[in-house]
Amino acid sequence: MGKTIIDAHNVSKTYKETAVPVRALQDVHLHIEEGEFVALVGPSGSGKSTLLNMIGGLDEPTSGTVYVDGVEITKLPENKLIDFRLQNIGFVFQSFNLIPVLTSRENIGFVLQLQKVSKKDREKRVLELLREVDLEEKIDSRPGELSGGQQQRVAVARALASKPKIILADEPTANLDSKSASNLLDIMAKLNKEEKITFLFSTHDQRVIEKARRVITLVDGKVDSDVNQKPT
Amino acid sequence: MLVQIAWRNIWRNKTRSFVVIGSIVVGLWASIFILAFAWGLYKNNIDESVNRHLSHIQVHHPEFTDQQESKYAIQNADSILSVLKIDDRVQSASMRTIVKGMITSPTTVSGVTIYGISPNAEIKQIGLNQNLIQGDYFTSGKDNEIFIGEKLAKKLKIKLRSKVVLTFTDIGSSIVSGAFRVGGIYRSKNLSLDEVNVYVQKQSLDNLLGLQHSESNELAILLKDESALDSYITYVRQLMPNQKVEDWKDLAPDLELVIESFNLYTYIISGIILLALTFGIVNTMLMSVLERIRELGMLMAIGLNKRKIFFMIMLETLFLTLLGCPVGLLVGWLSVLVLGTFGINIAIFSEGLASYGFSSIIYPALDGQIYWIVAIMCLITALLSAIYPAYRALQLNPAESIRKI
Ligand SMILES: Nc1ncnc2c1ncn2[C@@H]1O[C@H](COP(=O)(O)OP(=O)(O)O)[C@@H](O)[C@H]1O
Numbered sequence: 001m002g003k004t005i006i007d008a009h010n011v012s013k014t015y016k017e018t019a020v021p022v023r024a025l026q027d028v029h030l031h032i033e034e035g036e037f038v039a040l041v042g043p044s045g046s047g048k049s050t051l052l053n054m055i056g057g058l059d060e061p062t063s064g065t066v067y068v069d070g071v072e073i074t075k076l077p078e079n080k081l082i083d084f085r086l087q088n089i090g091f092v093f094q095s096f097n098l099i100p101v102l103t104s105r106e107n108i109g110f111v112l113q114l115q116k117v118s119k120k121d122r123e124k125r126v127l128e129l130l131r132e133v134d135l136e137e138k139i140d141s142r143p144g145e146l147s148g149g150q151q152q153r154v155a156v157a158r159a160l161a162s163k164p165k166i167i168l169a170d171e172p173t174a175n176l177d178s179k180s181a182s183n184l185l186d187i188m189a190k191l192n193k194e195e196k197i198t199f200l201f202s203t204h205d206q207r208v209i210e211k212a213r214r215v216i217t218l219v220d221g222k223v224d225s226d227v228n229q230k231p232t
Numbered sequence: 233m234l235v236q237i238a239w240r241n242i243w244r245n246k247t248r249s250f251v252v253i254g255s256i257v258v259g260l261w262a263s264i265f266i267l268a269f270a271w272g273l274y275k276n277n278i279d280e281s282v283n284r285h286l287s288h289i290q291v292h293h294p295e296f297t298d299q300q301e302s303k304y305a306i307q308n309a310d311s312i313l314s315v316l317k318i319d320d321r322v323q324s325a326s327m328r329t330i331v332k333g334m335i336t337s338p339t340t341v342s343g344v345t346i347y348g349i350s351p352n353a354e355i356k357q358i359g360l361n362q363n364l365i366q367g368d369y370f371t372s373g374k375d376n377e378i379f380i381g382e383k384l385a386k387k388l389k390i391k392l393r394s395k396v397v398l399t400f401t402d403i404g405s406s407i408v409s410g411a412f413r414v415g416g417i418y419r420s421k422n423l424s425l426d427e428v429n430v431y432v433q434k435q436s437l438d439n440l441l442g443l444q445h446s447e448s449n450e451l452a453i454l455l456k457d458e459s460a461l462d463s464y465i466t467y468v469r470q471l472m473p474n475q476k477v478e479d480w481k482d483l484a485p486d487l488e489l490v491i492e493s494f495n496l497y498t499y500i501i502s503g504i505i506l507l508a509l510t511f512g513i514v515n516t517m518l519m520s521v522l523e524r525i526r527e528l529g530m531l532m533a534i535g536l537n538k539r540k541i542f543f544m545i546m547l548e549t550l551f552l553t554l555l556g557c558p559v560g561l562l563v564g565w566l567s568v569l570v571l572g573t574f575g576i577n578i579a580i581f582s583e584g585l586a587s588y589g590f591s592s593i594i595y596p597a598l599d600g601q602i603y604w605i606v607a608i609m610c611l612i613t614a615l616l617s618a619i620y621p622a623y624r625a626l627q628l629n630p631a632e633s634i635r636k637i
């Protein structure tokens with residue numbers, strides 16, 4: 001058995017700001033080991049985004065605890081959490097991943113700068129990262145000049161910039177055509193294999209699901225099934 | 233890099249940025265212009281009062297100010313005057329005999345202040361010669377000429393060359409009177425004074441009063457430059473330790489008040505304009521924050537802390553202000569420069585204003601320091617206005633902001 005990277009116990013989340021409280025997650029247990037490539041599936045509204053937000057420390061569960069790489073992030077104060085996110089977790093969202101006024105180089109460089117990487121090293125890393133997602137030629141393009149798939153690949157490169165142990169991706173392919181989607185998944189799978197980065201991504205795209213090695217299905221805020229499969 | 237992001241962010245919505253920059257420009261310009269105009273108006277009034285009426289320094293016998301009786305005169309005023317005149321800080325200096333009395337025309341009587349003046353010396357001071365609308369300035373050679381204001385002439389129903397009688401008390405406290413002939417009718421910028429001030433030759437008045445020609449009730453000194461006032465007045469006080477030496481601020485405390493209150497107006501007027509600016513900036517920046525909720529959520533998710541987000545929004549506002557301020561200052565300065573040279577004719581209102589001692593052409597002017605005060609106030613306002621929108625950005629929860637995607 002490998003090292004545990006994500007460990008969620010009894011995680012429940014109820015949104016109380018709404019007229020009728022919404023129980024988005026109910027007693028979810030989740031255990032993911034280093035180097036896994038996991039798809040989180042389920043119908044819309046089943047709690048996928050909520051669960052990813054809890055794990056990424058973007059929101060607090062109503063009850064339960066979440067450990068990421070052995071750290072109980074549900075106990076971290078706001079400022080520590082920001083640093084923890086910066087160091088350990090890469091995020092890829094469905095859209096609006098990049099800072100629109102910055103080029104690919106600058107978007108990635110910005111995260112490196114937040115981590116106080118020296119200017120010289122930044123230049124080198126940016127090139128490396130863009131090479132990983134096969135987008136070196138778009139180094140000086142702004143997000144507006146890139147296709148949806150290219151933007152998501154830059155987002156993956158940016159998520160990788162902090163050398164995180166895990167990348168959380170919330171429906172990263174939702175806005176992409178199937179070719180770009182499968183291209184993005186191939187890149188993610190390659191990074192998972194070569195760099196041992198743990199991926200947890202939500203999706204409801206069947207072809208994407210097929211590329212995962214483990215598929216966790218949420219229904220109404222509960223884990224409905226958790227199966228290992230052979231990726232295509 | 234945050235600086236760079238903020239700078240580029242302001243160019244994302246150019247129209248909006250130009251609206252903010254534009255309102256800063258207009259706000260600054262309007263403040264500067266209104267202040268310069270108001271200052272021009274006051275300055276005009278002050279200059280008029282100082283140059284034509286008060287002079288920079290006046291010297292009286294200590295009792296004269298209270299009693300207003302001509303017997304309280306400065307001895308050897310003529311020799312003192314010639315000493316004063318040698319100084320190169322002095323533009324001109326003159327001595328006057330002053331008495332309160334009555335003027336009588338065939339139909340009416342009116343109370344007046346009679347000035348006995350030395351016609352030549354007063355060309356540069358009272359400037360009666362420039363204000364004459366009828367008659368010539370002490371050219372007849374006769375010593376019973378009197379110069380009266382147009383307003384008084386109307387009241388007394390008299391014309392040029394009419395005969396009037398002046399009645400007053402002499403230094404021995406007996407009542408004397410003298411007949412005079414109207415040598416000229418004047419209209420000055422200060423209509424209220426025109427009704428009471430009448431001018432005759434000093435010798436004639438001295439003779440009637442029983443004063444020596446060397447004596448005088450008032451020494452009036454006009455300086456070349458106001459800035460020499462403090463040093464010069466000290467010198468005059470040393471020269472005449474027993475006399476009462478006053479500068480124009482002592483003589484007309486209301487004028488000094490005008491200057492002080494002007495400073496207050498500076499803040500009030502700019503304050504009102506800047507308040508309007510505040511609403512504009514708060515509104516616009518708030519809009520720009522709310523438009524970018526998802527992006528701000530993403531920034532927080534990738535590791536930008538709240539301090540940095542706040543800083544970014546403040547920087548955006550600062551940039552807009554820094555773009556607007558110099559332009560506003562320049563436009564303000566230019567319009568003050570141009571209008572200060574050519575003047576603004578307010579003739580339509582001048583009838584009313586003239587009675588308060590204002591002239592009809594106003595030359596806007598503004599102290600350089602005021603420009604900076606206004607600009608700094610503008611900068612501070614802009615930054616204060618940005619606090620609320622920036623604070624709103626801090627209230628965002630990353631998870632919820634991103635959910636809006
Ligand atoms: N901030 C929120 N406020 C109120 N309800 C929310 C909020 N976020 C999610 N929900 C609700 O929680 C449930 C789960 O949402 P979500 O995690 O986004 O599901 P998924 O990503 O699987 O579509 C839904 O019913 C949704 O309406």
Ligand SMILES: [Mg+2]
Pocket residue numbers: 048049050170171
């Ligand atoms: Mg979702």
